[in-house]
Amino acid sequence: MPTDTSSLGPNAAAERIWSPNEEEALRLWIVLARCYSTFAKAVSTKVAEYGLTTPQFGVLEALHHLGPLSLGELAEKLLVTGGNVTYVMDRLEEQGLVYRRRSHDDRRVIQARLTDEGRLLISESFPSHAEFVEGLVRHLEGDERNELRRLLKKLGRGIQENSPDV
Numbered sequence: 001m002p003t004d005t006s007s008l009g010p011n012a013a014a015e016r017i018w019s020p021n022e023e024e025a026l027r028l029w030i031v032l033a034r035c036y037s038t039f040a041k042a043v044s045t046k047v048a049e050y051g052l053t054t055p056q057f058g059v060l061e062a063l064h065h066l067g068p069l070s071l072g073e074l075a076e077k078l079l080v081t082g083g084n085v086t087y088v089m090d091r092l093e094e095q096g097l098v099y100r101r102r103s104h105d106d107r108r109v110i111q112a113r114l115t116d117e118g119r120l121l122i123s124e125s126f127p128s129h130a131e132f133v134e135g136l137v138r139h140l141e142g143d144e145r146n147e148l149r150r151l152l153k154k155l156g157r158g159i160q161e162n163s164p165d166v
Helices: 020-048 054-066 071-078 082-094 116-136 142-162
Strands: 098-102 110-114
Touching: 020 054, 020 116, 054 071, 054 082, 054 098, 054 110, 054 116, 071 082, 071 110, 082 098, 110 116
Parallel strands: none
Antiparallel strands: 098 110
16 A cells, blocks of 8 residues: 655655565565675676686586587576677687587587687686685585575575566
């Protein structure tokens, strides 16, 4: 039910008219957003030490650990659009770290592959990256990390089930 705000001054705070459950959900969203932002900034700063952006590092890491992937598979793994993968691949190709090749099985499919230089860069940088990420979560006990991961998966799946367009 809308509240009449005409009597409020221009600098007055609006009345909080949501339920305790809505308050809880809003607070959770804020904490998740702030945590993700902080985590992403830390990782981005570390990845920049390798001369890469986070999406570029993600492409190299995926190709290193999974082998050649189609651009569509890369987009799915990295949770980005096909256009974003194309842009990132363009930059990585300019640096001589990846190349694209048409699939022998289906000529419509373009696969991304690491060059020797790309393989060397990711194989040398990934161990320190993994150590850095572990350091970011080190203040959580192992069982806390597992529980947090389980709860975040549960939350994500619940959102997907209730919002099919997500």
